[in-house]
Amino acid sequence: MSDLRITAIRGVGPVSEGDDLVALFLEALQAQHEELVHHDLIVVTSKVVAKSEGRVVEFDGTEEHKLALIEQEARRILRRRGALRITETHHGFINANAGVDLSNTADGTAVLLPKDPDRSARRFRADVRRRVGVNVAVVVTDTFGRAWREGVTDVAIGVAGLRPILDLRGTTDANGRVLEATEVAIVDEIAGAADLVLGKAQGTPFALVRGLDESYFGEGSIRDNVIRSANDDLFR
């Protein structure tokens, strides 16, 4: 494994419904004199995906309306504290306020999560391949809180072209002993890594990740491989 390099792709303006995200990405990439190569990975923040897909709704600024939007986006409310709701979204994500987003949005609007972020990632990937003939992986990210630990981190809500969970079961450790069950959520480690160069406020929706081990590339989705079913969950 060689070095991993993570680069923010800048200079992307505001995104609206119908915008061609891949075109915006490729333009910004070219402006930075970067060219895609096989086994590159592109991180796209969910907000620009949602905006380009028209997941923007009117929002009157009231607490009441915010809670109504959360109820609409959640299939279950797990916890309530003050104005905070810990929700299970229709996708199956456990997050705060069902992903209803009131920052970096135009006045009088709220942004919802993409309807099917795995599909958004697959489309982005296919579109890149069609236009520049390169096989990349794509990860769509959003910012989630965690149980047990303070602070939020970026995690993956959609993926294409990457094995989201790397299964190391059956491989041996440095002493030749078989490793205990170890399934590494590399897709979330990639999402968090990209956030380190993206920040929250700069309007930089893309990162390029280069140097990932080739064994990481393959098939899978967040819905099938990363979301834990309520049955397997010890804390729901």
Place this chain on the structure above:
Amino acid sequence: MSDLRITAIRGVGPVSEGDDLVALFLEALQAQHEELVHHDLIVVTSKVVAKSEGRVVEFDGTEEHKLALIEQEARRILRRRGALRITETHHGFINANAGVDLSNTADGTAVLLPKDPDRSARRFRADVRRRVGVNVAVVVTDTFGRAWREGVTDVAIGVAGLRPILDLRGTTDANGRVLEATEVAIVDEIAGAADLVLGKAQGTPFALVRGLDESYFGEGSIRDNVIRSANDDLFR
């Protein structure tokens, strides 16, 4: 912010009690023709910290003994399923089996978590500064599961020289609107990013992270800033 680069530091042999970790790191770094610069960050996996600090105990290979070790390392058992225990350790970490580690250990032994990983990180950092005169940040990492999501990721259990949580509250978004409460656990994003180049089985205990924004450097600890108190926790 420029590119972020993450490099595995290889060629470190087995670590035993009393070994000088910083010397091992600096030797391996030199062998890779790398030199530390101001605002570099060094990721150290907890297992070599634990081994060098003598946190290795005899283990007879039985389930019974494993559970006894877990009971000893935990101040509370949150959940049981089969042989799995979800525990709150004496540090306050919520993890599997209180961090009692049976992989990559010598036969007949188990490795426990470092007693005070923040202190381990501070010592490593001070020792680097003393020997090569460079101010680096240090993150000690371990592998934890998560609620809600499949797979494990590396997170930080100790830190020195870095602000573990970046507080973006009060900063404005791209539209000049004040961001909602956003405290980013950059220390965990860094831990996960490093795992992408370290893997689990290769005996590569160190990574060098270069290119972090200078605003990330400062003071803080995992104990005081990242561990969520049971009172603030909605799921304990």
